[in-house]
Amino acid sequence: MEKYYFTSESVTEGHPDKLCDYISDSILDAYLEQDKNARVAVETFASGNKITIAGQVTANGQVDIEELVRSKIKEIGFDNAKTDIDYRTCKIDVDITKQSPDIALGVDIGGAGDQGIMFGYASSETEEYMPYAISMAHKLAKRLTDVRKEGILDYLRPDGKTQVTVEYEDDIPKRIETILISTQHLDGIVQEKIREDIIREVINFVIPKNMIDENTKIYVNPTGRFVIGGPLGDTGLTGRKIIVDTYGGYSRHGGGCFSGKDPSKVDRSGAYMLRHIAKNLVANNYCKKCEIQIAYAIGMKEPLSVYVNTFGTGTKTEEELVNIVKEKFDLTPAGIIKYLDLKRPIYEKTTNYGHFGKKDLPWEKIIEM
Numbered sequence: 001m002e003k004y005y006f007t008s009e010s011v012t013e014g015h016p017d018k019l020c021d022y023i024s025d026s027i028l029d030a031y032l033e034q035d036k037n038a039r040v041a042v043e044t045f046a047s048g049n050k051i052t053i054a055g056q057v058t059a060n061g062q063v064d065i066e067e068l069v070r071s072k073i074k075e076i077g078f079d080n081a082k083t084d085i086d087y088r089t090c091k092i093d094v095d096i097t098k099q100s101p102d103i104a105l106g107v108d109i110g111g112a113g114d115q116g117i118m119f120g121y122a123s124s125e126t127e128e129y130m131p132y133a134i135s136m137a138h139k140l141a142k143r144l145t146d147v148r149k150e151g152i153l154d155y156l157r158p159d160g161k162t163q164v165t166v167e168y169e170d171d172i173p174k175r176i177e178t179i180l181i182s183t184q185h186l187d188g189i190v191q192e193k194i195r196e197d198i199i200r201e202v203i204n205f206v207i208p209k210n211m212i213d214e215n216t217k218i219y220v221n222p223t224g225r226f227v228i229g230g231p232l233g234d235t236g237l238t239g240r241k242i243i244v245d246t247y248g249g250y251s252r253h254g255g256g257c258f259s260g261k262d263p264s265k266v267d268r269s270g271a272y273m274l275r276h277i278a279k280n281l282v283a284n285n286y287c288k289k290c291e292i293q294i295a296y297a298i299g300m301k302e303p304l305s306v307y308v309n310t311f312g313t314g315t316k317t318e319e320e321l322v323n324i325v326k327e328k329f330d331l332t333p334a335g336i337i338k339y340l341d342l343k344r345p346i347y348e349k350t351t352n353y354g355h356f357g358k359k360d361l362p363w364e365k366i367i368e369m
Contacts, residue, residue, distance in 0.1 A: 001169055001170055002168075002169070002170055002171075003167065003168065003169050004167075004168050005165050005166065005167055005168070005177055006131075006133050006165070006166055006168060006249075006250065007133060007163060007164065007165040007166075007178070007249075008131065008133035008134040008136075008137050008163070008164060008243075008247075008248025008249055008250065009137055009161060009162060009163040009164075009243075009244060009248070010134065010137035010138045010140065010141040010161070010162045010163075010244050010248075010353065010354070011141060011160065011161045011162070011241060011244055012141050012144055012145050012158060012159065012160035012161070012183075012352075013076050013145055013158065013351070013352040014076050014077060014078065014084070014145075014157065014158020014159040014160065014184065014229070014230060015159055015160065015161065015236070015241070016046050016159070016229075016230055016231045016233070016234050016235060016236025016237075017236045017237060017238075017240040017241045018236075018241060018351065018352055019044075019046055019073070019076060019078070019085075019230065019231065019236050020043075020044035020045065020046050020236040020237055020238045020240075020259075021044075021238055021239070021241065021245075021257075021259035021260070021351045021352075022072055022076065022259075022348070022351045022352065023044040023051065023053070023068075023069055023072050023073075023238075024042045024043065024044045024055075024238045024259045024260030025259045025260060025347040025348050025350065025351045026068055026069075026072050026348050027040065027042050027053070027063065027065060027068060027069075027260065028040045028042065028259075028260055028261070028262060028345075028347050029345035029346070029347050029348050030063040030068055030345070031057060031059045031061055031063055031262075032262070032343065032344060032345040032347075033061075033345045034059065034060065034061025034062075034063075035059040035060040035061045036343040036344070037059075037060075037343065038057065038058070038059035038060075038061070038262060039056070039057065039058040039059065039099045039262055039264060040055070040056075040057050040059065040260065040261065040262040041055050041056045041057075041099070041260060041261055041262070041265065042054070042055035042056075042057065042096070042238070042260040043055050043237070043238045043239070043260060044236070044237070044238045044260070045235070045236070045237050045238075046085065046230075046231035046235060046236035046237075047231055047235045047236075048081075048085070048231055048232055049081040049085050049086060049089060049090045049091065049231075049232070050090060050091040050092075050093070050231075051069055051073070051085075051090055051091070051092045051093070051231075052092075052093045052095070053065055053069065053092070053093065053094045053095065053096065054094075054095040054096070055095075055096060055097075055260065056096070056097050056098060056099045057096050057097075057098065057099070058098045058099040065092075065094050065096070066092045066094065069092050070087045070088070070090075070092070071087075073085060073087035073090065074087040076158050077148070077149065077157070077158040078158055078230055080157075081232070082232075083157065083184075083187075083227060083228055083229065083230075083232065084157060084158065084159060084184070084228070084229050084230030084231065084232050084233070085230050085231045085232060110301050110332060110333060110334040111298070111299040111300050111301050111333065112266045112296035112297065112298055112299065112300060112301075112333050113264045113265045113266060113298065113333070114256075114265065114266065114267070114296075114298050115295075115296060115297050115298045116254055116255070116256055116266060116267055116270075116295070116296055117254040117255075117293060117294070117295045117296075118254045118256070118266060118267065118270035118271045118274055118293065118294055118295075118296075119246075119251055119252050119253060119254055119271065119274060119291060119292065119293050120251075120271060120273070120274020120275040120276070120277060120278040120279075120291070120292045121246075121247045121250065121251030121275070121278050121289075121290065121291045121292075122275065122278040122279040122280075122281070122282040122283075122289065122290050123250075123282065123288070123289040123290075124282050124288045124289065125172070125173055125289075126357075128356075128357035128358075128359075128364075129279045129282055129283065129357070130247065130354075130356060130357040131247055131248055131250035131251075132166050132173040133164045133165070133166045133173075133248050133250070134164075134244075134247055134248025134249075134250065134354065135357060136164045136166070136176070136206065136207060137162045137163060137164045137248065138353040138354045138357070139206045139353075140162040140164070140179070140181060140202060140203065140206050140207075141160065141161070141162045141352075141353055142352075142353045143201075143202045143205055143206050144156070144160050144162065144181065144183055144198075144202055145158075145160070145352075147201050147202060152201055153197050153198075153201060155185050155186040155189045156183055156184065156185055156186075157183075157184035157185060157186065157227075157229055157230075158184065158229070158230060159183075159184035159226075159229030159230050159233065160181070160182060160183040160184060160229075161180075161181070161182045161183075162179075162180065162181050162182075163178070163179070163180040163181075164176060164178070164179055164180075165177040165178035165179075173211070175211055175212070175213055175216070176207060176211045176212055176216055177215075177216065177217065178216070178217045178218075178219070179203055179207070179216065179217070179218045179219070180218075180219045180220075180222070181198055181202065181203070181219070181220050181221075182220075182221055182222070182223075182226055183198065183220075183221065183226060184226050184227070184228075184229035184230070184233075185221075185226060185227065186227070187227045191220075191221060191224050191225075194220060194221055195220040195221070198220045199218060199220070203218065238257065238259050238260050239257030239258075239259060239260075240257075242255070242256075242257050242258075244354070245257070245258055245259075245354060245355050246271070246354075246355065246356065247356070251291050252291065252293070254267065254271070254293075256268075256271075258271065258350070258355055259347070259350075259351055263333075263336075263337045263340075263342035263343060264333060264337070266296050266333055266336075269333060269336045269337055269340070269342055270294060270296065270331075270333075270336065271355075272336075272340060272342070272355070272362075272363040273329070273331065273336045273339070273340065273363065274292045274293075274294060275355075275356050275363050275364075276340070276362075276363040276364070276365070277292055277325055277329060278290040278291065278292050279363075279364065279366065280366060280367055280369050281308075281310075281321065281325075281369070283366045284368065284369040285315065286310075286314060286315055286316060286321060286324075286369070287310035287311075287313045287314040287315065287321075288310075288313035289310065289311055289313055290308065290309070290310050290311075290313075290314075290321075291308075291309045291311075292306070292307065292308050292309075292325070293305070293306075293307040294306050294307075294331060296333075301332040301333065301334070302331070302332060303331050306322050306325060306326060306331070307322070308321045308322050308325065324369070328369060340362045340363055341362055342362075346361070346362075349361070
């Protein structure tokens with residue numbers, strides 16, 4: 001019997017990097033609402049009480065970016081420059097130019113907007129076909145936000161992180177070894193109360209009882225204090241939480257982030273398509289877990305390579321599965337965009353708690369193969 005431990009983390013929507021991802025995706029959606037063919041590549045940087053927006057946009061439409069940014073910061077719950085950031089008083093700098101005509105040359109004819117490699121992954125170990133550790137970390141982070149916004153724990157602030165270590169036996173999750181939650185809070189709240197409340201309202205609400213035992217370690221705000229958070233506690237930047245966004249480190253990653261990019265960027269659309277394919281190979285019982293890789297060259301339509309790995313769980317050879325994938329799916333950038341219907345303002349809902357495993361996203365649909 002092989003036993004090992006695997007750890008994944010997640011963050012709340014008030015984490016400074018996620019604040020930036022959310023702003024970038026909100027800007028993307030705002031342009032797509034006006035122009036489905038908008039080309040958008042927007043980065044957000046947050047530091048102290050200041051937000052900087054930079055990037056390239058080519059679109060038929062106008063967006064009041066400053067007003068949009070303030071509304072999104074407010075939506076998350078940031079309203080105090082002394083502890084994190086204030087949507088009313090923060091400074092917002094915007095530096096947007098048009099997409100490079102050199103990039104447009106390849107994209108306009110249906111080619112990839114850049115070179116790159118993308119991965120997709122799925123596993124049968126959870127009902128959403130995600131690795132167990134990242135699934136639990138996301139659910140804890142989402143619950144941490146819910147108890148704050150619903151007023152159940154009204155002393156919580158937006159910034160927070162979760163981490164879960166799972167004990168596996170023969171590749172099956174058997175128990176949770178460690179749970180770590182760090183959550184921003186108002187000054188004056190004692191550590192003992194925070195720990196007690198988080199265990200009762202967050203951990204016990206999310207984690208199945210049969211996965212925790214007397215040896216499970218639980219850490220809540222291990223430094224003992226977390227009052228300063230958000231961009232005041234640490235700078236934020238679009239695209240720094242790519243492992244949180246995908247599979248918690250359980251699968252490989254091509255390196256390109258998702259947020260702020262329209263679907264002509266294969267970093268995003270290609271990864272979404274590969275998740276869809278991997279999930280359906282597992283759901284259709286071709287394997288119990290699956291990782292897929294494709295590679296693109298800028299301006300070229302067809303991928304340079306397609307790779308499938310079932311980690312010894314496949315009912316067909318991996319060469320056969322590659323052929324099935326190539327026959328079943330159009331892996332050109334234009335084909336992916338059409339198949340998943342990606343020219344829509346759907347990207348805000350992807351930003352937080354993972355881009356994969358959410359039932360209402362098109363790449364999560366199960367089909368017959």
